[in-house]
Amino acid sequence: MTIQFQKDLVNINDLSNEHIEYLFKVADKMKATIENKEKGVLCEGKILATLFYEPSTRTRFSFESAMHRLGGSVIGFSSTEGTSVSKGETLADTIRTIANYVDIIAIRHPNEGSARVASLYSKVPVINAGDGGHQHPTQTLLDLYSIQLRKHQLKGLNVLLSGDLRFGRTTHSLSIALARFGANLFFASPPGLEMPDYIIHTLKEEYNLTPGIANDIREYIHVSDVIYMTRVQRERLGEMEYLQYRGSYVLTNELLKSAKPDAMILHPLPRVDEISKEVDDDPRALYFEQAYNGVPMRMALIATLLGVEK
Ligand code: CP
Numbered sequence: 001m002t003i004q005f006q007k008d009l010v011n012i013n014d015l016s017n018e019h020i021e022y023l024f025k026v027a028d029k030m031k032a033t034i035e036n037k038e039k040g041v042l043c044e045g046k047i048l049a050t051l052f053y054e055p056s057t058r059t060r061f062s063f064e065s066a067m068h069r070l071g072g073s074v075i076g077f078s079s080t081e082g083t084s085v086s087k088g089e090t091l092a093d094t095i096r097t098i099a100n101y102v103d104i105i106a107i108r109h110p111n112e113g114s115a116r117v118a119s120l121y122s123k124v125p126v127i128n129a130g131d132g133g134h135q136h137p138t139q140t141l142l143d144l145y146s147i148q149l150r151k152h153q154l155k156g157l158n159v160l161l162s163g164d165l166r167f168g169r170t171t172h173s174l175s176i177a178l179a180r181f182g183a184n185l186f187f188a189s190p191p192g193l194e195m196p197d198y199i200i201h202t203l204k205e206e207y208n209l210t211p212g213i214a215n216d217i218r219e220y221i222h223v224s225d226v227i228y229m230t231r232v233q234r235e236r237l238g239e240m241e242y243l244q245y246r247g248s249y250v251l252t253n254e255l256l257k258s259a260k261p262d263a264m265i266l267h268p269l270p271r272v273d274e275i276s277k278e279v280d281d282d283p284r285a286l287y288f289e290q291a292y293n294g295v296p297m298r299m300a301l302i303a304t305l306l307g308v309e310k
Helices: 017-035 058-069 091-098 114-121 137-151 169-180 197-207 239-245 277-281 287-305
Strands: 047-052 073-077 104-109 126-131 158-162 184-188 212-214 226-229 264-266
Touching: 017 058, 017 137, 017 287, 047 058, 047 091, 058 073, 058 104, 058 126, 058 137, 058 287, 091 104, 091 114, 104 114, 114 126, 126 137, 126 287, 137 169, 137 226, 137 264, 137 287, 158 169, 169 184, 169 197, 264 287
Parallel strands: 047 073, 047 104, 104 126, 158 184, 158 226, 184 212, 226 264
Antiparallel strands: none
16 A cells, blocks of 8 residues: 555544545446456455445445455344344444454444444444435545546536535535545435535635526526436435425436436435436436446455555
8 A cells, every 4th residue: 555544434534535536536446346257355354344324225235346346245134123233232332342243334324423423332333324315425435436437537527416405415525535536516306405605615615616506407508517316315204304305306318318428327226216217328328337437446445454455
C-alpha cells in the first residue's frame, strides 16, 4: 500500500481525493481478476462480518461476493431476528463482541451516526454500508468509479441528482464527493424532499459550489452528463407522506428525448417506479452495470483497509 488510509470508512470525507483515485486503480485490478476468473488469495484466512440491521440486496451481496472473490470468508446477519439484538443488546456491545471474531466489519443500520459509534467500539476496521438517511460512502465509491470508467473524469461534469434527496443517503455522500472533484451539481426533487440544508451549506461554504435547484427534472436534464435517479425512501417516511410522493416523478423515454446522447443514467437501486421499465433498453441506462461495479470497488476497499493489497 503506497498511501495511508484511516482504520474505518464511515463518512466519505474519511477518504481524500487521492485515496479515492487510488481505490479506482485497485478496483481496475480487481475487475481484471474477476473477468479473468482468477482465484482470489489476498484475503485468505480473513473474515468479514456483514451486520445488516436494515434490508439490502446489492450492498450486502456485493460485500460478500467481494470477500469471497478475495479468498476470504463471511459471517453476519441480514436482519436482527435471531440475534441478541432482539434481546436488547446494544450496538456497542454487539460490535465489541463481533470484533473479536472477525477482521473487518460492514454495517448497515437505520440510525444516523451508528457506523461512527460502531467504529469507536471496534478494534477492527468498520465500513459504513448505510446509516439511516445520512451517508452511504461505499455506494459513493462505486458511483464515482462508474462515472470515471465511462467519462474518464469527474471535474467539470454536470451531474443531476433527482428524487428523494432529503432521505436519499447515497446522494448526500455523492454530492460532497463530486463537489470535491470539481463537478457541477443540479438537484431536482419534489417540494418536501429537497436536499438537506446542511449539505447545501457545506457545498457553498467548503467547496464554493452553488448547486442548481429545481422541483422538476426537466429543468436540467438537457445539460446533464449524468442523470442520477433515486426512489422515494418509504422506510423513512410515514405511509401518508409516502403515498403523497409515490409516482410524483418518473424518468421516461419521452423525457430522455431532451437528454444528451452520451448522458449516463444511474440509480443506486432498488428502483421502484421512478425509472420507467422502458428506459432499461436505452443504451444510456447504466444502473445494472453500476451495481456490478460495486464488487470490484468493495474488493478494493476491503483489501486496502486490511492492508493486504499489493
Ligand atoms: N444501493 C443499495 O444500497 O442497495 P441495497 O439497499 O439493495 O443494498
